[in-house]
Amino acid sequence: MKRTGIFFLLVVVQLSLKAQPADFEFNPRKYICYRSNEKLKIDGNLNETAWQKAPFTSYFVDIEGEKKTKPLHKTRAKMLWDDSCLYIAAVLDEPHLWATITRDESVIYYDNDFEIFIDPDGDTHFYYEFEINALGTKWDLLLSRPYRDGAYVINAWQIRNIQAEVTLAGSLNNPTDLDTNWTIEVAMPWSVLRECTPTKRRPRVGEQWRINFSRVQWQHQIENGQYTKKINPNTGKSYPEYNWVWSPQGVIDMHRPETWGFVQFSGHIAGKAESALIPDPDEKIKWKLRKIYYKQRQYHKKHGKYASKLKQLKAKEIKANNSGFSPKMRTTQSLYEITMPSADKKYIWHIDQSGRTWKTTR
Ligand SMILES: *[C@@H]1O[C@H](CO)[C@@H](O)[C@H](O)[C@H]1NC(C)=O
Ligand SMILES: *[C@@H]1O[C@H](CO)[C@@H](O)[C@H](O)[C@H]1NC(C)=O
């Protein structure tokens, strides 16, 4: 889900001002990405042993969270890696295989699609997006930051040497029968993905990247023997799309890298040995900073400027707990920066009005 054009820009601005519901719990999905020791043929068939041994993610849920309606069709993904690529596969159950867009670099989510989001360093800036439909038509783009923070959308960017193929269990664009599923297999070279990491290298064993997946699904009707988008008789327009995601965001907006899943890269070959996922205690501290950042956005919306004192924000994260963990804020006329010590107190975590998080040594 990304938006181009003025109409979509308006939608995004509107959506991204919405806060997560008060009961939104910070608990992104987690996944261990095992290594592949065989050459994966990117053909949309997941028949290699490494794929068979790689675990599936949990089934996707509605973007707004598990309390919303269960998706109509099941979706799951898998990941693998080796020294040259990150591999992503997904299986989308689908009784009506339907795709129309044939030109790469088009806005693919006007069709039913599968989408991949990757923020290597988890700072919420400079993240990648990739979309593909059942015809195998692709769109890759780079976002300098989320739309809410004033994104530059770098559409001319390419994942050079990407391989992405789909296989269809069923017949495409044929409403007279029922289909079963479609499978996506993608290889993204580290030589490209590494570029938006601070270290400019592929991940090392044990490191975690922020990744999310989304499936866009339109309601359809059959007209003159063809699938078309179902029209809402009250508005004369098509119904809004469903968004089914791996890790729920709480709101209809994929562009919140802070709620994407944690993918930890394992040194073990898929199926040979298990790795444990080790949560980073600093992620809770980053989330506290993020909540104060949300409060600052709300304050700015109401008052036309940022609060200059934390107590104006009335955030419970602001309360000191007498162990040196209370946040501090510095402001200028148009900028602010909020800091908190890391869990081991060796570093300082920062967030600023652009939403980026980063750390410095203390
Ligand atoms: C996987 O299936 C494809 C298509 O049937 C076939 O060409 C390929 O050889 C198979 N690969 C393996 C490793 O079985
Ligand atoms: C996709 O559908 C085919 C054909 O019915 C079936 O053989 C296959 O197991 C399905 N794939 C998955 C992963 O469910």
Ligand SMILES: *[C@@H]1O[C@H](CO)[C@@H](O)[C@H](O)[C@H]1NC(C)=O
């Ligand atoms: C994935 O993105 C969706 C939509 O923004 C969000 O609801 C969900 O929390 C994210 N989850 C994970 C694990 O990435």
Ligand SMILES: *[C@@H]1O[C@H](CO)[C@@H](O)[C@H](O)[C@H]1NC(C)=O
């Ligand atoms: C204070 O907050 C920090 C960071 O969340 C936490 O690690 C620490 O245990 C808290 N201390 C007390 C006394 O609650």
